[in-house]
Amino acid sequence: MISDEIRKQYTATIGIECHVQLKTATKLFSAVGNDAREAPPNTLVSHIDFGLPGALPVLNAEAVHLAMKAAFALGSVPQKFSKFDRKHYFYPDLPMGYQITQYDEPIVLGGSVTVNIDGESKTIGITRAHMEADAGKSVHPVGKDYSLVDLNRAGTPLLEIVSEPEMHTAAEAKAYAHELYLRMKYADVSDANLYYGNMRFDVNVSVSKTDQFGTRTETKNINSFRAVEKVVDYEISRQIQVLEDGGVILQETRGWDDTKLRTFSQRTKEDAQDYRYFPDPDLPPIVLTDEDVENVRAEMPVLPDEWRQRLGALGLDTSQVEALLDAQVEFTAEGYLPLLERSMDDSVFAKQLANWIVNIDIPFVRDASRAVSVERVVLYKAVTDLVGSGKISSTNAKALIVELLAVDTLPGDVAKYAEEKGYIQVSDEGEIMKVVEQVIADNPKPVEDIKNGEMKAIGFLVGQVMKASQGKANPALAQQLIKKVLDL
Amino acid sequence: MSTSQWLPIRDIAAKVNGGELKAVDLVERALSTIAEKEEFAAILATTEVRARARAQEIDARVSRGEHAGSLAGVPFIAKDNFLVFGAETTAASNILKGFDAPYQSTAIEKLEAAGAICVAKANLDAFAHGSSTENSDFMVTKNPHDITRVPGGSSGGSAAAVILDMAPFALGTDTGGSIRLPASFCGAVGYKPTYGLVSRSGVVAMASSTDVIGPMTRTVDDAAVVLNVMAGRDPLDSTTIDREDDDYTSFSGDLKGKKVGVIKEYMAEGLSTGVREQIESAIEKMRTAGAEIIEVSLPTLPAALAVYYIICPAEVSSNLSRYDGQKYGYTYDQAADLAESYSKTRSTGFGKEAKRRIIIGTYVLSSGYYDAYYKKAQTVRTKLIAEFAAAFEQVDFLVGPTAPTPAFKIGEHSSDPLQMYLTDIMTVAVNLVGVPAISIPAGTSEGLPVGLQIIAAQRQDKDLLATAKAAEGLLA
Numbered sequence: 001m002i003s004d005e006i007r008k009q010y011t012a013t014i015g016i017e018c019h020v021q022l023k024t025a026t027k028l029f030s031a032v033g034n035d036a037r038e039a040p041p042n043t044l045v046s047h048i049d050f051g052l053p054g055a056l057p058v059l060n061a062e063a064v065h066l067a068m069k070a071a072f073a074l075g076s077v078p079q080k081f082s083k084f085d086r087k088h089y090f091y092p093d094l095p096m097g098y099q100i101t102q103y104d105e106p107i108v109l110g111g112s113v114t115v116n117i118d119g120e121s122k123t124i125g126i127t128r129a130h131m132e133a134d135a136g137k138s139v140h141p142v143g144k145d146y147s148l149v150d151l152n153r154a155g156t157p158l159l160e161i162v163s164e165p166e167m168h169t170a171a172e173a174k175a176y177a178h179e180l181y182l183r184m185k186y187a188d189v190s191d192a193n194l195y196y197g198n199m200r201f202d203v204n205v206s207v208s209k210t211d212q213f214g215t216r217t218e219t220k221n222i223n224s225f226r227a228v229e230k231v232v233d234y235e236i237s238r239q240i241q242v243l244e245d246g247g248v249i250l251q252e253t254r255g256w257d258d259t260k261l262r263t264f265s266q267r268t269k270e271d272a273q274d275y276r277y278f279p280d281p282d283l284p285p286i287v288l289t290d291e292d293v294e295n296v297r298a299e300m301p302v303l304p305d306e307w308r309q310r311l312g313a314l315g316l317d318t319s320q321v322e323a324l325l326d327a328q329v330e331f332t333a334e335g336y337l338p339l340l341e342r343s344m345d346d347s348v349f350a351k352q353l354a355n356w357i358v359n360i361d362i363p364f365v366r367d368a369s370r371a372v373s374v375e376r377v378v379l380y381k382a383v384t385d386l387v388g389s390g391k392i393s394s395t396n397a398k399a400l401i402v403e404l405l406a407v408d409t410l411p412g413d414v415a416k417y418a419e420e421k422g423y424i425q426v427s428d429e430g431e432i433m434k435v436v437e438q439v440i441a442d443n444p445k446p447v448e449d450i451k452n453g454e455m456k457a458i459g460f461l462v463g464q465v466m467k468a469s470q471g472k473a474n475p476a477l478a479q480q481l482i483k484k485v486l487d488l
Numbered sequence: 489m490s491t492s493q494w495l496p497i498r499d500i501a502a503k504v505n506g507g508e509l510k511a512v513d514l515v516e517r518a519l520s521t522i523a524e525k526e527e528f529a530a531i532l533a534t535t536e537v538r539a540r541a542r543a544q545e546i547d548a549r550v551s552r553g554e555h556a557g558s559l560a561g562v563p564f565i566a567k568d569n570f571l572v573f574g575a576e577t578t579a580a581s582n583i584l585k586g587f588d589a590p591y592q593s594t595a596i597e598k599l600e601a602a603g604a605i606c607v608a609k610a611n612l613d614a615f616a617h618g619s620s621t622e623n624s625d626f627m628v629t630k631n632p633h634d635i636t637r638v639p640g641g642s643s644g645g646s647a648a649a650v651i652l653d654m655a656p657f658a659l660g661t662d663t664g665g666s667i668r669l670p671a672s673f674c675g676a677v678g679y680k681p682t683y684g685l686v687s688r689s690g691v692v693a694m695a696s697s698t699d700v701i702g703p704m705t706r707t708v709d710d711a712a713v714v715l716n717v718m719a720g721r722d723p724l725d726s727t728t729i730d731r732e733d734d735d736y737t738s739f740s741g742d743l744k745g746k747k748v749g750v751i752k753e754y755m756a757e758g759l760s761t762g763v764r765e766q767i768e769s770a771i772e773k774m775r776t777a778g779a780e781i782i783e784v785s786l787p788t789l790p791a792a793l794a795v796y797y798i799i800c801p802a803e804v805s806s807n808l809s810r811y812d813g814q815k816y817g818y819t820y821d822q823a824a825d826l827a828e829s830y831s832k833t834r835s836t837g838f839g840k841e842a843k844r845r846i847i848i849g850t851y852v853l854s855s856g857y858y859d860a861y862y863k864k865a866q867t868v869r870t871k872l873i874a875e876f877a878a879a880f881e882q883v884d885f886l887v888g889p890t891a892p893t894p895a896f897k898i899g900e901h902s903s904d905p906l907q908m909y910l911t912d913i914m915t916v917a918v919n920l921v922g923v924p925a926i927s928i929p930a931g932t933s934e935g936l937p938v939g940l941q942i943i944a945a946q947r948q949d950k951d952l953l954a955t956a957k958a959a960e961g962l963l964a
Contacts, residue, residue: 276805284727
C-alpha cells in the first residue's frame with residue numbers, strides 16, 4: 001500500500017476516449033439494420049459489411065445528422081468540412097482490411113463539458129469527436145481450435161469522443177463519463193445503453209511528480225461509470241507503486257477484470273501498428289452549409305446544463321437536480337422533466353412537485369419497476385391544494401401519493417377520496433384536545449422534562465398525538481393545544 | 489479493319505425488337521465465335537447457360553409484343569473484374585479463383601435491363617495491374633493482328649474480343665489507360681468516360697479515385713449507345729455524378745471551328761516514328777476538315793506517371809486488403825495460425841505485380857513517408873488538374889497518341905516493370921484529372937493499329953463523342 005503522503009507527491013492525469021453508438025436505423029455505410037442485440041450471427045450483413053469485391057460504402061445521412069447533434073451537445077459546432085479515412089489492419093472481424101474512420105478532419109473539433117464534484121464545478125475540454133464504423137465481433141470458444149466471427153456489428157455507426165487530458169481524479173473521470181452519457185441521451189444521439197455496449201470508455205492514465213506527463217496506459221472497453229472510477233483508482237495506485245519500486249511504466253493497452261477489480265496488460269507499444277491512414281477515395285467529404293448547421297441547432301432538445309439552470313432557479317439543490325436528470329433518462333416514459341417544465345409558471349408548485357418526484361415518485365417507480373398510469377399533474381395539483389389548505393399532513397400527503405400512483409385511474413375528486421380514506425387531518429379543537437389530554441396523561445416523564453425547560457420534548461408529544469390520531473391531527477394545532485394544557 | 493459480322497448495335501436491337509433477329513441466334517453466334525478464336529486467349533469463361541436463358545426471355549418478350557430495350561438481344565463480353573452472374577469473377581487472379589458473385593455490378597444490371605446479354609468474361613492483367621494482359625494469373629491474351637504480340641492492357645481480353653468479332657461490344661475498366669491502350673493496340677474504339685459518370689459498384693476495385701468503366705467497340709456510335717445505358721448517378725456509388733445529357737447518342741460530328749490542342753509533351757521524344765506519322769496525319773486531316781489546330785503545353789505532364797505510380801499503388805494496397813482468405817476466394821489451408829494464414833494466402837494467392845503494388849503502396853502510405861510521397865503526389869495531381877482546366881479554357885479538345893508505340897512483343901517488357909509502366913505515359917494523366925478521353929483507330933504502323941487519343945473537359949462526354957465520330961469518319 002502507498003501512503004497518502006507518497007500519493008500526494010504525484011499528480012495523476014486522465015484522458016478518456018468514449019465510443020458512442022449512434023441510434024440510426026441502419027449501419028453507417030450500408031442499408032442493413034443496426035440493432036444486433038437479438039439477431040442471430042451474421043444475419044445483419046450486406047455485401048458492403050462483408051467486404052465483397054466491388055462493394056462501396058454509402059454514407060448514412062442520419063448518422064451525420066446525429067453526429068451534428070452530438071457536436072452541439074458537447075458544447076461545440078459541427079465542422080463544415082470533414083472527411084473519412086481508411087485505417088488499415090488485418091483481423092478477421094474487419095472484413096475490408098481497413099476501418100473507415102475520420103482521421104485528421106473529424107466532424108467535431110473542440111468543445112467542453114462541465115461536471116460537478118462535491119459542489120465544485122470543473123470543465124473538461126473535448127479535443128474532438130469523429131464518426132467511424134465498428135468492427136465485427138470475434139468469438140474464441142474455450143478449448144476449440146477455431147474462432148468465430150459475427151459481422152452483425154460490423155459497420156455500426158460510432159462517434160468517438162476524445163477528451164483533453166484534463167482530469168486528475170477517479171471521481172472526475174466517473175463524473176465526466178456520466179456527463180457524456182447524459183448529454184448523448186438528452187441530445188437523443190444514442191440509446192446509450194451501457195449494458196449493450198452502446199457506450200464504451202477507453203481510459204488513459206498517467207502519473208507524474210513533475211509538470212511533465214508520465215507514460216500513460218490505456219485501459220480499453222470499460223462499460224460502466226463505476227468501472228471507469230475503479231480503473232482510474234487502480235491504475236493510479238499501480239503506477240505509483242511501480243515508480244516507487246524503481247520501475248518504469250510501459251506505454252501499453254490494458255484490460256479491466258471486473259471480478260478481480262484490477263487492470264492487466266494486453267499489448268505493449270512495441271506491437272503498435274502503422275495504420276497507414278489516407279482519405280477514403282470511395283467517400284466524398286462531408287460538406288455542411290451554414291443552413292445545415294443552423295437547422296440542427298434549431299432542433300436541439302433541452303440539454304442537461306439548461307435543465308440544471310432551470311431547476312436550480314426553482315431552489316432545488318444539486319443532488320435533487322441530478323436525481324431528476326438521471327430519472328428522466330432512466331424512466332423516460334414517466335416524463336418527469338416535461339411535467340416539471342409545464343409547471344414552471346407556478347414556482348411554488350413546481351418546487352413541491354420536484355421534491356415529491358425525487359422523494360416519492362422516483363423511488364416508487366424504481367421499487368415497483370412499473371410505469372405509472374395516472375395523470376401525475378392532476379394528482380400532484382390536488383395534493384398540493386390539500387397541503388396548502390392545511391387539510392393534510394406531509395406524512396399523509398406522501399402516503400396518499402404512493403397509494404394513488406399505484407391505481408389505474410385517479411378518483412374524480414382526490415380531496416373527497418383522501419377524506420374517505422382518512423388522510424385528511426383533524427383541525428377540530430375539541431377532538432384533538434381529547435387526544436392531547438390522553439397523551440399528556442400517558443407520558444409523565446416528557447411532561448416533567450418540559451416543565452424543567454426541555455422544550456424539545458414538545459416535539460415528542462406532538463409525535464405521540466399524531467400517532468394516536470393515526471396521522472390525522474393537524475400537528476400545528478396539536479402543539480398549540482399541548483402548550484395550552486401545560487400553561488406554556 | 490475487316491468488316492464485322494455484327495451490325496451497328498442500334499440496328500441489332502431494332503431488328504431484335506422488330507422480330508427480324510432472334511436473341512438466341514445472336515448469343516449462339518457470339519458463343520461459336522468465342523470457341524473458334526480460342527487461340528487468342530481473350531476469354532476466361534463463358535456465361536453460356538445464363539446467356540441462353542436470357543436470350544430466350546428476350547425473344548419471348550418480343551413475341552409478346554413488348555419492347556425489349558435499347559440493347560435488346562445484343563451480346564457483350566465483360567472484363568472479368570465485373571461481378572456478373574453465371575460465371576466466377578476472378579479479376580484474372582488466383583486469390584479470387586472460385587468466387588461466384590452474389591450480386592451484380594450496377595453497369596451489368598443497367599445493360600441487362602436494356603436487354604443486353606453478357607456471354608463471356610474477358611481476360612485481363614490480374615486486378616487490372618498491367619498494360620499488356622501478360623499479368624493475368626491464368627493466360628496471356630494475344631493481339632488479333634499478330635499472335636506474337638500483346639493486345640495491350642489491362643482490358644486486353646475485351647479489346648481483342650471486340651476485334652475478333654466475338655461480340656458487338658465489350659466492357660473495360662480504365663484506371664491509368666486500361667481501356668484506351670488495348671483499344672489502340674487492337675484497333676478498337678475505347679471510351680473512358682468522365683470519372684463518376686458510370687458506377688463502380690460491383691467492379692473489383694483497383695485505384696478507386698481513378699477507376700472508370702467504359703465500352704470497347706468497333707465504332708464511336710456503338711460506344712455512345714452503350715455509354716448511354718450505363719451513365720448516371722448510382723445510389724450504390726457515392727462518387728457517381730448526374731448525367732449531363734439525356735441522350736449521349738444524338739450528335740452529329742463536325743470539326744468545323746473546333747479548337748483542337750495538340751499536346752506538345754505527348755509529341756516529344758520517345759514516340760515511335762510510325763505512331764508519329766499516323767498521329768500527325770490524323771491531325772492534318774482534322775485541320776483540313778476545319779478544325780483550328782493549336783499546340784498546347786501542359787508542363788506538369790511529365791510528372792504524371794510518377795504521380796500515378798504513387799497514388800495508384802497506395803489505393804491498390806488498401807483495396808486489396810480484403811483478399812485475406814478469411815471470407816471467400818482462395819485460402820491457404822495449411823496455416824498453423826492466423827498470421828500464417830494471412831501471409832501464406834496473400835503471398836501465394838497474389839501474383840507478382842499485385843504484390844509489387846501492395847509493397848509500393850504500403851511504403852508510400854507508411855508513417856514518415858506519407859508526406860514525402862502520397863501527399864506530395866496529391867499536390868502535383870491538383871496542379872495537373874489546374875493545368876488541364878486552363879488548357880480547356882483555350883481549346884475544346886486535346887489530342888495526341890494513345891501510346892508511344894504500337895503493340896509490342898509478348899515478353900518484351902516482362903522483365904522490366906518500369907518499361908511496362910512507361911507504356912501508360914500518355915494515358916495516366918487523364919485518369920488523375922478525371923476528364924473523359926477516347927482512343928480511336930488512326931491507321932497502322934508496320935501493320936499494327938495506332939490509336940488517336942482525344943481528350944475533353946470534365947463532363948463534356950457528349951461533345952467528345954461527337955468530335956470522335958467526326959474524326960473517325962476522316963480516318964476510316
